[in-house]
Amino acid sequence: MSESPQPYRVLARKYRPQRFADLIGQDAMVQTLANAIRRERLAHAFLLTGVRGVGKTSTARLIAKALNCIGPDGQGGPTIDPCGVCEPCRAIAEGRHIDVIEIDAASHNGVDDVREISEAVRYAAVSARYKIYIIDEVHMLSKAAFNAVLKTLEEPPAHVKFLLATTEVQKIPVTVLSRCQRFDLKRIPAEALARHFAHVVEAEKVEAEPEALALIARAAEGSARDGLSILDQAIAHSGTSGEGALVTAAQVRDMLGLSDRGAVRRLFGLLLAGDAPGVLAAVRDQYDLGVEPATLFVGLLEAVHGVTRAKAGGGQDPALSMEEREAHAEWAARLGFATLHRLWQLLLKGHAEVQAAALPIEAAEMALLRVVHASTLPDPGELARRLANGEAVPAAAQASGGPAPAETQPALMAAPHPAPEPPARPAPPASFGALVELVNGQRPLLGQQLHDFVGLVRYAPPELALRPNRPLPADFIRDLTTLLRNLFAEPWKVEISDGPAEPSLLDQQKSAENAARDAILATPVVRAAFEAFADAEYEGYTPPETAAEARSA
Structure with missing residues (x-):
């Protein structure tokens, strides 16, 4: 009787890593584990996290092999390079080792399931060096189950190791994370996946175009399992070349519903050309x-x-x-x-x-x-720069939605009116008093401060030196400098000086008024009036021209 043929195994299972050297893109994790095993500094719990298909469960099984390998002669110890031929290695690879227990937390997520683990860890391993629990998708455990496993996870017996795997590490309580040594498995680069798929198709005696493997690697999004599943489908979808299958880029695009890269480039060029x-x-x-x-x-x-x-x-x-x-x-x-x-x-x-x-x-x-x-x-x-400078601006698009041919479409459209000339800036006043009047017209409060509170030390536009006769606001110099620069379109230097200064304009005005009053009181008519009327008071003096103007108004 002939022996029945072996059932077909999908590529994702057939080419699952059997050694740490087979892991793709996880060199940092492998180096850390190798050092820990060599120095006998093994943690009691490991947490493996990463996106789907990067090798979390495979890594957990490799760690179980590395810790329980006894070598071909049965005398070996923990090693980063398990032999793969001893009974523990083969049993773990085939998923039948009695001391390596794999638990799916998605279907065993209750307190009772965790309680069974807590009770079983008290017993020593049957035949292996370590009893190892691999809990896949550990984030699916309930809150009560997490709380129940905390003590066991923190202080397990020396013969027990926990290997936790998850794709959603953010759902795991911090109390659990703090009890594990965490390894973040990275997404596998597309070029590394493409090289791996090239080895796979060579082993499968299948021909594949490099572009087809690159398309599959990009579609896998960093997941080796997803990529191998797509490759498996592509081989089944492919035609034949000689004795074997031929995986072409066109077939992969058709299978995945991808657009031809050349067609995308042509469409991109049409977009840039404005060809609606x-x-x-x-x-x-x-x-x-x-x-x-x-x-x-x-x-x-x-x-x-x-x-x-x-x-x-x-x-x-x-x-x-x-x-x-x-x-x-x-x-x-x-x-x-x-x-x-x-x-x-x-x-x-x-x-x-x-x-x-x-x-x-x-x-x-x-x-x-x-x-x-x-x-x-x-x-x-x-466009904003051209408009500000009064330059020509590009023409609008055609009403049809696309540009006219290059030889007929005007590239620029003349501005309908020349840009107006900017208003002429006034020249700095010849005197400080005229400057104060100009400032008062723009900023009355600033003009009043300049009139009443400072004496002039030097006025040589665009330089102005002042000496205050009473405290000024902290922003007085800044505001005055900014205003003068805006008024005269040139930078001004305004400074406070201790040098000799003229009286403030307010003091000068008061002095002039007092001198005029004294001159009036000194006239013979006014002196005679004060002598004739002892209670008379001086109320001011209005020149005849001003009085006549007031009466006519």
């Missing part, structure tokens, strides 16, 4: 091929991001093809950062609209037409 009919035709072509509008916007956003990185000198994505790198470099040389950031915001808003729209393809067309219209407009900063 071409953009609408390209979008409909991709939609007819089965590409979702939201996926098309993702491709355009990736293109803008790639061009911006190339312009900023951030390096190119190794997963990009040579054609994409050359196109990004060319656009980066022609486009400014302001244009790229504006494109990013417009496409990002369009992507959100398409995802929420009842009519996705129509929403995509409207959003891209908005980008086309924006491409014909000048940069807002440049």
